[in-house]
Amino acid sequence: MMRVHVAAVGVACARGVGGASLLLGDAPLAACAPPLPQFASLLVGRAPLADAGEYVPQRKALKLMSRASQLAIAATGEALRSGPWDAREEAGLFLSVGMSGGEIRDLAGMIEASTTPEGELDLAALGARGLDKVNPLLSFHVLNNMPLCHVSITYGLGGPHAALYGEDAAAGLQAAHHAAATVGGGEGPWALAGGAESPLNTIALALQHGHRAPLAEGAASVVFAREDHAAPDPGLVVWRGLVHAGDLPSALSALRLPPRADLYCLTAGHPSPAQLPADHQPLEALLGDTGAASGALLLARGAALLGQPGGPGLALLVAPCDGAWLVAALQREES
């Protein structure tokens, strides 16, 4: 396997839409979260992105896109600003995605036409009249794989792919593993790993009391490139792998990494804290609970910190998985 660099990062989250520098600093979510008009009393993390119009060739394409798809397109557009990133037909694309997009309010017309005066569902009316009230484009908003497909189409990425479903950070770290393995194994010169989620819909917000952190939307896209690929701005951050582990010593051992003082541990999804360093940092404190996007945002934050002068030398990204942890490692390469 060839070594794989983190070569570019783009994000769309409560801190803004742009490059990796948006994820530097430790300001909490409350410092950057604009209120949502219909839920002004709730702290939620909405990305300051009206829509992804500036990233797509034709605005009419937006009609087919959920909010999560648009966030994914914005984050990817920011990541790909760093250079031409050619050979796109061979470039891989691996995204973690969450529950279906779409807003349940869009079904109001269908329900109105499909219920009895007593308020009961009438399947005969649904078939005869209700379905005609459904926007034919609804499927493009609700299919889980659509963020990946829209990113592929917008940026011409035609290589290996996977849309990995997740409710927390594990799927995003799995997406990164697939992207790194694809590039390291020689299937194309570069690949993109990312994730996108927009949980700021009516139902999720109404149920927010069940969450341990404020809900937030977000997306991140990270370009993995081969060492020998002529990236315009090759990063100094190297992917060191992904392992299942129950504690940091066994994770470091499985990753064949020696313990070191300049280790930074970033978590998402509330892994069991007993074995974590006292100074570990939960992503939720910075960005809120970004669900399926959190693995990609972990990756982006880790790469951002490693890439800054004087930053840590090794970042361990930890997510709960199967009662233990999924641990990814990024390392700064001393040039």
Next chain:
Amino acid sequence: MSLAVITGVGLATPLGDSLDILSRRLLAGESAVAPLRHFEASTFRCRVGAQVELSPAEVARASSETGIEEAALWLDRKLLLGRRAARAALADAFPGAPPAGPGLSLGLGLEVLFLPDVVALYDRAARDLGAARVPQLGRRFPVRLPLGEIARQLAAVSGARRVESFVSACAAGAQCVGEAARRVAQGEEVVLAGACDSMLNPMGLGCFQRLGALSEREGADACRPFHAERTGTVIGEGAAFFVLESAARARSRGARVYAEILGYAASLDAHSVTAPHPEGAGAQRALRAAWERAGRPRVGYVSAHGTGTPANDPVEVRAILHVLGDVPIASAKGALGHAMAAAGALELAAALTCFTLGQCPPTAHLDHLDPACAADHVTRARAFHGDAVAKNSFGFGGQNAVLLLGAPR
């Protein structure tokens, strides 16, 4: 050299849950497409589907074991189908005790809206579906079985760990098997791979109807891949799971090997979410890469994606002819319907017939070939000649996945 071998098969299909029965019914040209029984669909424009029988006893037992209410299990049927197939695959591969903690690679379909919950949210005076009534529903949610819950339940029923869930629409069934084969090639001992899906519910059927993707023809021949008068696909449902391990491991324990997975590749059309690339460029890339990774074997059968929609079929045939030449082609969807995320896995099981019985399953109802789809179509069961079988799966939105299978050695 193979990525992995298949040593266990577990099925829940509209033509039976045994591989041998499925194979023989496909070879006989049977179709499972029939009037819908799951719900009252008489006013829908499409009123047929390929359905799997579920018994009240099975639903009650699953409800008891999972704590999930029976109504949710009846509506969102993919968990029950997946449980049945996952258990059967492990039992097939390991008649004694299965190994502890196999990996799990899943292909999953879309969440299902529980319409009574949506109706309960509806404020008729305001003509709005808002949050105001959510407290009345408590923790209930219009999606009673989120995909994460389905993955957790399938991991629990199979004792599996290290779960990956692929949601690449209609490509998911082949993709989850291909990615599992890679995991085995990278060193995992045993990976259970499979997909389960059912869109045979009012919203699932309704959304595909609104897209214009469904045949409105009545009867068992409603879905006619490659036919000159095809008008669309028919929704099916089911699950197929496979136990994958290395050839060396299978040999050392004397396991039955159904097939070797010789190659796998995935590609993206990067063209349109509403239509396939007109020349099938993405499909060609995936097919070529999988075939070359498999060592360019002599392909004796292509299990096509073959949806029976006007747009898909000729594009796929062109891609196959371009990469593999004039090889025998068939689609199982005329018999099994389109099981969406599970389709690739179900059709992979059907394609194993080439190795288990030495016969190629035909495309059902193909009595008038579309000239735009001209190729060597398997219209009746015929002997399999070749070294490998290709399985194509193409997802809505332009996701392609192709597997190359070899006969067990």
